[in-house]
Amino acid sequence: MxxxxxxxxxxxxxxxxxxxxxxxxxxxxxxxxxxxxxxxxxxxxxxxxxxxxxxxxxxxxxxLPGVDAPRCPVCAQRDPGGALLPRTAILAGPARGLPCQACRNAPPPYERTVALADYAPPLDRLILALKFGHAVSLAGPLGAALAARIDFPLDLVLPIPLSAQRLAERGFNQSWLIARAIAGAHGGAATRGKSPAHEAGVLTRVRHDPPQSLQPLRERAANLRGAFGCQRDLTGLRVALVDDVMTSGATFAEAARTARNAGAAFVATIVAARTPRS
Ligand SMILES: [Zn+2]
Ligand SMILES: [Zn+2]
Incomplete structure (x- = not known):
């Protein structure tokens, strides 16, 4: 009419x-x-x-390996109590559980980590298919599953950037695809119904490094120092950094420091898969 x-x-x-x-x-x-x-x-x-x-x-x-396992709220390592905290202490703590001993001894520069499951079969195959098999359609479901686990508000979702050289080699940044899906799906009651923005290009890779997976764990943090730049003021913002896998946490720690230096008030890290402690 x-x-x-x-x-x-x-x-x-x-x-x-x-x-x-x-x-x-x-x-x-x-x-x-x-x-x-x-x-x-x-x-x-x-x-x-x-x-x-x-x-x-x-x-x-x-x-999925460890999909329902209790995890440290700060670093998402499985079984945060382990031999160090009795199970009753975890249950008696805040709803999210207590940080693991490693996070209490040396708190990382981010407040929370959300992971879907361990980096182990079959989730590792799925991530390799997304990263190297160009199965980009898998990023959407991964992002939606991760968003369902985020119980804190966010203003901005930022992918861990690839260097220009690696981006040219691969043709896409899998972390950006997951970050976009998280931002699209996040927005439940915990976030007061507001979806965060997702932005590529806020965090930038200042230089091209060899793949972290080829470097000894001890050397990763030192090699990454100054690896990232931040292209906008993040003052007062609640920021999530997104990548496909967290292994030592060194990449996230350096990216989180960069976001904090740009003014971020809260930094969380979100990963599809967490490499278990060896
Ligand atoms: Zn921890
Ligand atoms: Zn199946």
């Missing part, structure tokens, strides 16, 4: 509307066809539309 002052809309049967409706139907069916048909983790066929949207099957989701 047309109202005074409104633009007259074309009749529903007009050729323009019929073409639009056809395009919408085709678009929806194309989007459905583009969803994965097989579980990214076990390769079994996905029949459930919800599982197809997720990208992996329900039994794989439930069996």
């Amino acid at each position: 047309d109202y005074p002052g409104a633009w007259p809309s074309p009749p529903a049967t007009s050729p323009a509307n019929r073409a639009l409706a056809l395009l919408r139907r085709r678009g929806a069916s194309l989007a459905h066809r583009l969803l994965p048909r097989c579980c990214a983790l076990c390769s079994l066929p996905l029949d459930d539309p919800a599982e197809r949207r997720l990208g992996w099957c329900g039994s794989c989701a439930a069996s």
